[in-house]
Amino acid sequence: MSARLSVNVNKIAVLRNSRGGHEPDVVRAARACLDAGADGITVHPRPDARHIRADDVHALAALCGEYEVEFNLEGNPFAPPRPGYPGFLALCEAVRPAQATLVPDGDGQVTSDHGFDFGDAELEALKPLVAQLKALDCRVSLFADAGHPALARAAECGADRVELYTGPYAEAHAQGDLSALATCVEAAARARAVGLGVNAGHDLSQANLGDFLRAIPAVEEVSIGHALIGEALYAGLQPTVRAYLAIIKNAAR
Numbered sequence: 001m002s003a004r005l006s007v008n009v010n011k012i013a014v015l016r017n018s019r020g021g022h023e024p025d026v027v028r029a030a031r032a033c034l035d036a037g038a039d040g041i042t043v044h045p046r047p048d049a050r051h052i053r054a055d056d057v058h059a060l061a062a063l064c065g066e067y068e069v070e071f072n073l074e075g076n077p078f079a080p081p082r083p084g085y086p087g088f089l090a091l092c093e094a095v096r097p098a099q100a101t102l103v104p105d106g107d108g109q110v111t112s113d114h115g116f117d118f119g120d121a122e123l124e125a126l127k128p129l130v131a132q133l134k135a136l137d138c139r140v141s142l143f144a145d146a147g148h149p150a151l152a153r154a155a156e157c158g159a160d161r162v163e164l165y166t167g168p169y170a171e172a173h174a175q176g177d178l179s180a181l182a183t184c185v186e187a188a189a190r191a192r193a194v195g196l197g198v199n200a201g202h203d204l205s206q207a208n209l210g211d212f213l214r215a216i217p218a219v220e221e222v223s224i225g226h227a228l229i230g231e232a233l234y235a236g237l238q239p240t241v242r243a244y245l246a247i248i249k250n251a252a253r
């Protein structure tokens with residue numbers, strides 16, 4: 001079975017929010033991804049609403065329902081609600097995503113850059129939250145550093161999967177260094193040995209995804225946003241510029 005691709009559309013909302021208004025339209029972009037065959041949509045609404053907002057979460061959940069594909073909602077379950085951000089659990093209660101990916105992000109982080117620490121106190125705190133999410137029929141995945149020695153403890157709080165944080169792998173791969181891949185291979189084996197499924201994400205791209213999946217065929221899902229949206233810009237610029245030139249020429253006739 002090949003890994004499923006869930007496209008993260010956070011970056012479409014970054015562009016939209018930079019001007020206000022509705023363009024580019026997050027739902028239209030997500031629809032284009034699904035029309036192209038993507039297996040699902042991922043978003044990570046941040047408490048500061050820097051990109052995806054609560055209203056996007058509702059609209060994208062409805063779209064995923066229409067296409068009968070998985071909606072993967074990412075967030076920190078410990079981050080308190082604030083105006084414009086009802087909190088991760090409340091969002092999950094409202095839209096019941098197929099998968100809830102818990103990420104231990106701090107507020108000031110530019111992006112996700114580490115997984116859970118899997119210590120006793122954290123696992124105890126996660127346990128009731130995981131149970132609440134599973135009662136909503138959400139599959140629960142915990143963001144994890146591939147090199148973390150206790151990563152398999154995710155199973156102890158009832159999680160179904162771990163998502164391997166692939167940022168370090170991507171960075172090393174760009175330098176021609178494949179050693180970080182061995183860490184991910186080993187992490188996936190440790191997770192699978194205790195019955196956890198394995199997802200992966202962060203900075204995956206056309207340049208590094210093939211090597212990753214060939215080395216870890218057990219990966220069930222990759223969520224990809226930043227690189228994919230950037231690559232889509234390159235792929236789409238030439239036809240778009242040609243379309244504008246055609247309009248200009250036609251207008252001059």
Ligand SMILES: CC(=O)[C@@H](O)[C@H](O)COP(=O)(O)O
Binds near residue numbers: 008011043046074143
């Ligand atoms: C797993 C995770 O949390 C991130 O990879 C995230 O989805 C990216 O978020 P930003 O788009 O905000 O950088």
Ligand SMILES: NCC(=O)COP(=O)(O)O
Binds near residue numbers: 008163204228
């Ligand atoms: N879970 C990772 C994700 O959704 C996308 O990460 P990135 O491709 O934007 O780095």
